[in-house]
Amino acid sequence: MKLYRHMIAICVLMMLTSCSAVKNFNEDSQQKKNATDTEQVAQLEENPLPKDTNYNDQEKATQYHLQGVTYLEKEDYENALEWFEKSFVEDPEYLLAHFHFAKTLGILMEEDYPTWFDRKQDIIEHLKKVVELNPDYVKHIEEDAHFDVIRKEYAYQLLTGLSINNSEDVNKILQRLDWYILGEGIVPVIGGITFHEDQTFTLWYYPTEFWKAYDDTLEKLQYHGHYEVNINNITLQLDEKMLKRSNREDIYNNDTLYEEGMILKGVLDQQGSLMFDILDYPFDSSYPEFSA
Numbered sequence: 001m002k003l004y005r006h007m008i009a010i011c012v013l014m015m016l017t018s019c020s021a022v023k024n025f026n027e028d029s030q031q032k033k034n035a036t037d038t039e040q041v042a043q044l045e046e047n048p049l050p051k052d053t054n055y056n057d058q059e060k061a062t063q064y065h066l067q068g069v070t071y072l073e074k075e076d077y078e079n080a081l082e083w084f085e086k087s088f089v090e091d092p093e094y095l096l097a098h099f100h101f102a103k104t105l106g107i108l109m110e111e112d113y114p115t116w117f118d119r120k121q122d123i124i125e126h127l128k129k130v131v132e133l134n135p136d137y138v139k140h141i142e143e144d145a146h147f148d149v150i151r152k153e154y155a156y157q158l159l160t161g162l163s164i165n166n167s168e169d170v171n172k173i174l175q176r177l178d179w180y181i182l183g184e185g186i187v188p189v190i191g192g193i194t195f196h197e198d199q200t201f202t203l204w205y206y207p208t209e210f211w212k213a214y215d216d217t218l219e220k221l222q223y224h225g226h227y228e229v230n231i232n233n234i235t236l237q238l239d240e241k242m243l244k245r246s247n248r249e250d251i252y253n254n255d256t257l258y259e260e261g262m263i264l265k266g267v268l269d270q271q272g273s274l275m276f277d278i279l280d281y282p283f284d285s286s287y288p289e290f291s292a
Contacts, residue, residue, distance in 0.1 A: 061091030068100060077111075080104050088126075095133045099140075102126040106146035113149075123147070124155045131159055152177055154272030154285045164232040164268055171195075171229045179274055179283040181205075181251075187214065188288040190251055193274075201227050201236060205245060208255045225262075234274065236264040247280045 068083035081104050087097035102123045109116040109123075127147070130137050138160050141147055150156045154177060162169040174195040181191035191205040203223040210218050225238040244250050244257040259278065266276035274283040 058091055058094075061087045061094050061097065064090060065094065065097050065100070068097070068104075072100065072104060077104050077108050081108075092129075093133060095130055095137070098126040098129045098133075099137070102130070103144065103146050106144075106149055109149045110146065120150050120153060121155075123150050124153060124159060127156075128159050131161075135161075152285070164270060167229045167231055170232050170234075170268055173268070174227075174229070174234070177285040178287070179285055180287060181281055182284055182288055184248075190248075191245075193283055195227065199226055199228070201225055203236070203238075203242070205243075205251055208253060211252050232268045234266045234268060236266070236276070238262040238264070246278055 064083050064087035068080045068087060071077070071080035071083060081101060084097050084101035084104060088094050088101065091097070105116065105119050105123050109119065127141055130141065142160060147156075154173070157173050157176060162173055164170055164173070175197060179193045179195075180189045182188065183190040187206075191203075193204070194202045196202070201224070203225075204220045206216075207218055207221050210216070221243065223238055223240065223242045225236055227237070228235045241258045241262060244254050244259050246259075250257075261278070264276040264278060266274050268274055272285050276283075
C-alpha cells in the first residue's frame with residue numbers, strides 16, 4: 001500500500017506542478033503555491049498516517065482524491081469538491097482529501113462569495129480534521145491564501161491552536177478579529193470595538209440621530225482607552241466618560257446621560273462573545289452577512 005500511494009503521489013506531483021489551480025495569480029506566485037502543494041502531497045502520501053481498519057479501502061479513496069485533483073487543475077471546482085468528498089467518505093482519515101476539500105471551498109468563495117459564503121463552517125470543520133490528524137499541518141493552513149476568507153472567524157483562531165485560557169492567545173484573538181454589537185431589523189450592526197496592537201481600543205456606536213433617518217454619513221460616537229487581559233478577562237479603561245449605553249434603548253435614544261464609571265470589566269467566552277459588566281448585550285466577531 002505504501003508503494004502504491006507513493007506512485008500515486010508522483011502522479012499528483014506531476015499534475016500539480018504542471019497546471020494552475022487558481023485564476024488571477026501571477027506566474028511567480030502560482031509556481032510557489034504549486035510547489036507548496038507538491039511538498040505536502042509528497043510528504044503525506046509517502047508517509048501516510050495510521051488508518052482505522054474499519055476504513056480499509058484506501059486505494060479507492062486515493063483514486064477519488066486524484067480525480068478531484070484533476071478537476072481542481074482544470075478549475076472545475078464543483079466537480080473537484082464532489083470527488084474530494086467521495087475520497088474522505090471512503091477514508092475519513094485521509095488528510096489531503098479534507099485539506100483540498102476545504103481549499104476548494106475557499107477558492108469558490110473567492111470567486112463567488114454571495115453564493116458560497118455560508119460554507120465557511122464546512123471549511124473550518126474540515127481544517128479541524130486536518131489538524132486533528134496532523135497538528136503540524138497548521139503552518140500550511142496559515143500560509144495558504146485560499147483560507148483568508150475564514151481568518152476573521154473565531155473558530156479559525158481556535159483551530160490554529162489559540163486558547164481562551166491563555167492571556168497572550170486571548171490578546172491575539174482580540175486584535176485579529178473585529179467585534180460587533182449586532183442590530184435588529186434592517187441595521188445589522190449598531191456598534192463595535194477594535195483592539196489595537198499598542199493595547200489601546202476604540203469603542204464606537206451610531207449617534208442617536210442616526211436612528212431617526214438611518215443616515216450612515218453621520219459621524220460615529222467613538223471612545224478610546226487602554227485595555228488589559230488576564231486569561232480571558234478583559235478590562236477596559238476609558239480615557240473619558242461615555243454616554244450611557246447599558247442597553248439597546250440607551251443606544252437608540254440616550255444622548256444626555258453618562259456612565260458613572262470609566263472602567264468596563266468583561267469576559268471572552270468559549271463561543272466567541274465578549275460580555276462587559278455594565279452592558280447587557282454581547283460583542284460578537286461574526287458579521288451578519290447578507291441579512292435582509
